[in-house]
Amino acid sequence: MAERTSNSPTQPSPGLPTPTGDGTVAVWDLLVRVTHWSLALLFVITYLTEDWQALHQGAGYAILGLVGVRVVWGFVGSTHARFRDFVGSPSAAIAYVRGLADGTAPRSLGHNAAGGWMTLALLMSLVASGITGWSLTRQPGEPAEWLKDLHETAANVTLALVVLHLFGVMASSLRHNENLVNAMIFGRKSRTVEQPTRDKTTGNG
Numbered sequence: 186m187a188e189r190t191s192n193s194p195t196q197p198s199p200g201l202p203t204p205t206g207d208g209t210v211a212v213w214d215l216l217v218r219v220t221h222w223s224l225a226l227l228f229v230i231t232y233l234t235e236d237w238q239a240l241h242q243g244a245g246y247a248i249l250g251l252v253g254v255r256v257v258w259g260f261v262g263s264t265h266a267r268f269r270d271f272v273g274s275p276s277a278a279i280a281y282v283r284g285l286a287d288g289t290a291p292r293s294l295g296h297n298a299a300g301g302w303m304t305l306a307l308l309m310s311l312v313a314s315g316i317t318g319w320s321l322t323r324q325p326g327e328p329a330e331w332l333k334d335l336h337e338t339a340a341n342v343t344l345a346l347v348v349l350h351l352f353g354v355m356a357s358s359l360r361h362n363e364n365l366v367n368a369m370i371f372g373r374k375s376r377t378v379e380q381p382t383r384d385k386t387t388g389n390g
């Protein structure tokens with residue numbers, strides 16, 4: 186697993202505009218934002234359109250295509266779009282979640298340690314939903330019951346992850362006093378580094 190070197194709070198993103206006079210810095214490039222909001226919309230559409238198969242399958246294939254694009258971008262995209270920027274050790278992710286509760290979770294310019302793993306989980310779960318859905322259409326006649334169940338389970342696991350994702354976004358936004366949804370829309374975050382309100386070693390606030 187790569188070291189979390191470039192996701193430092195103070196480091197602006199090479200290849201992206203430098204910080205502006207308003208104290209913000211570009212974090213999420215256009216491709217990350219467009220794929221994010223398209224995936225969110227398409228997930229809702231596919232989840233609700235089992236009975237409209239043309240739309241369901243079209244949206245499902247679009248999800249697979251977008252995830253493919255996002256994965257490639259995870260290797261060649263701008264700094265904070267890259268997997269190596271935001272996939273850290275599992276223990277860092279656990280420490281971050283604990284830190285949310287006790288006020289010591291560090292702020293990141295890109296995805297935080299837990300958000301990085303959630304990103305991977307969401308992308309994988311979307312792929313599993315899409316591939317199991319596609320397999321249903323490859324069967325001659327009525328698809329096997331177990332395959333239907335697998336597809337349904339993959340879709341429901343994705344839904345559970347999305348709910349968890351939304352809680353995570355809310356918790357981190359509150360913890361770091363910053364609007365992460367706004368950042369995913371406009372691509373910019375404040376470059377000011379906020380320290381945890383309570384010092385981990387002393388416990389002082």
Ligand code: HEM
Nearest residue numbers: 217221224225228295296297300304307347354365366369
């Ligand atoms: C409904 C289905 C959704 C899916 C499948 C989804 C998936 C994802 C993925 C894959 C990422 C990582 C982005 C990347 O690096 O490319 C992400 C990040 C993010 N999502 Fe979602 N998302 C969904 C809904 C939402 C909604 C409704 C909101 C806002 C209310 C939201 C807010 C965010 C934010 C703020 C981030 C960045 C988190 C951070 O700063 O680390 N997402 N989401």
Ligand code: HEM
Nearest residue numbers: 231232235242245246248314315318319321322333337340
């Ligand atoms: C990628 C995101 C996808 C999501 C979130 C999703 C979600 C769902 C859900 C929730 C159901 C209803 C399951 C049930 O209650 O029985 C369903 C059914 C179905 N999906 Fe998908 N799906 C996706 C992609 C696809 C794709 C790409 C295809 C085919 C190309 C597909 C084909 C089907 C079929 C044929 C059914 C009906 C299965 C049955 O007869 O019970 N899905 N899907």
